[in-house]
Amino acid sequence: MVRSFTAQERATAASLRVSWILAKKKRPFTDSETVKDCMLAVVDEVINDDKIKTSVVSALKNVPLSDTSNIRRVEILAADVYETLLGGLVKADTMSIAVDESTDKTDTAQLCIYVRFFDSKCFREELLCLLPLEGHTTGDIVFGKISAFFKDNGLDMTRVCMLVTDGAPSMTGKVNGLAARWSAVAPQLISLHCIVHQVVLCAKLSGTLKTIMDNVMATINFIRSTSSLQHRLFRMLLSEMSAEHHDLLLHNDVRWLSKGKALERFCGLREEIITFLRNSKQKKAETHLSRILDDNFMADACFLSDIFKHLNDLNLALQGRDKTVIDLVEQMRAFPVKLDLFATDLSTGRMLHFPTLRKCISSPAQITDVMTEFIARLKMNFAARLDGLVLPTEMAVFVRDPFTVAIEGDLSARAKQLVPSIDEGKFALELVDMRSSVTMAQELCTNGPTVFRTNVNVHQFPNVKKVAIVMLSMFGSTYTLCDRQPHRTQESTTDPHPHSAQTEEEAEHPAPNHLTPPPSGPLFVNKIHPLGNSPVPTRRVLHPATLVENAGRTVKKTPTTPSHGVFPQLDWFGGAPPPTMEEILKHLTEVSIRQQQIMEHLASRQGETKTGARRAPYGCRRTYSAA
Incomplete structure (x- = not known):
């Protein structure tokens, strides 16, 4: 039996849909009120029947689209997306990490961490966290911050197959660098200096x-x-x-x-x-x-x-999404x-x-x-940089085209060295079986290596697929996700490309920081993370970019299995269809219960005498439209 929705539930669902669209378009929270005014103006012009117009206008006015309501909706979606990401990482057999450190305009070092992994359906590249470093930024401190984050979120550091850094001494130091400390925990870890950065170093005048x-x-x-x-x-x-x-x-040296x-x-x-x-x-x-x-x-x-x-063309070719090492x-x-x-x-x-x-x-x-x-x-210079790469050529050929790679050589030994958990003998036999299949060769030509590897039967070719997944999960640069950086507006000097050339409309002295977006302007970076050190984020922020400032400061929670969320296929920036109304209302009900529990906990800590009182944070309305 299909349950009918009340007017209040439909208004809440509509509010969440509007927040979803505004967040995907990187618009400020206050734009939700403008959207409501625009909808009312459109209805007033296009509908001639007074009875229908009155009904529609009344329904639109009941939709909660204030800035504070939009903040709550975005926080709900952000928390769900973040839990979905953590759930996928917990299930992933291997992952690749790209780490870069930069300083924001308040002189706080921000450690930006991206992750690439296979979620059993496709390869995903996501912003994992943004960790602030208040004091020194040595390799020990950076490693401690990252290990604490992994532990708090139930992630396994030994599953990281590749670590890509910017080449700073704190990252690549042989004794106390981040790569050295991580390798002690995960011996199979491959450390790589960002290839795009190496290209720039080759071209120094x-x-x-x-x-x-x-x-x-x-x-x-x-x-x-x-x-x-x-x-x-x-x-x-x-x-x-x-x-x-x-x-x-x-010209600015930071903008390559x-x-x-x-x-x-x-x-x-x-x-x-x-x-x-x-x-x-x-x-x-x-x-x-x-x-x-x-x-x-x-x-x-x-x-x-x-x-x-020519060097700029190479630089641009090395950057972008979905590019493996x-x-x-x-x-x-x-x-x-x-x-x-x-x-x-x-x-x-x-x-x-x-x-x-x-x-x-x-x-x-x-x-x-x-x-x-x-x-x-x-x-x-290029020859010297290429000689320093730790990736064997045989493995790259194997991933690109397993039907032409030589099996008689040391391919299986190379694969065993890369993924110690595989059976070297079975790997060679599986590769022979794969090469004898005519249909699989046609699929490789049609779909390409990445899609082909994702569709390989894991039960028939477990070792071959495991090696391919590890290779395709590897980052090659710390700038592979720059397509997802905030877009530039007339008021902002932030590049859509972190090292793009200056345009005529930009200011004369561009800001050198390319990792941390400014706390103002229509910005919204990738997936928004839970905020703050308290269970409830502040409600006084009026802009999605503010959510990013404390993205790495996640809420501490009891060690439970992360939820997959109700939007497993939701990609805010990929143009995926919005969630259905049933999914929205189901999730809002669960979130409303969690919010009430958090409010009661805060009230008890602040000396509330009345049991179960729901106390709205400062700057919030006391009425909650989430049913």
């Missing part, structure tokens, strides 16, 4: 080219930062000359892509910059003008613009081959891969040894 880059930035800063008037006059000149771009871009973008814009606006400097009355303008008129200087600048364009290693191995092509391209004078340099110089004789030496040094 020195000598003549560093001087060229510094001079380019000196000219850009002279035009943009000497005075506001000078900057405005330059932009007016670009508009009058119908230039391709409207302004120069600044900005170097290439700033050089590209500088070379593209060379003629406009020359005109502006000639008309300038400042003495320093003559120095910058003589420098930009030097053909050798501009040839080096154009070369840097082209080579950093195998994908990143393949990109890294391909780039040295491209460097050989670039060197040949320069030596022959064709410059097919250097379009900016080709437009700047008049003859191949202007190609200097500095350019070729830089490419040679780049290749050496």
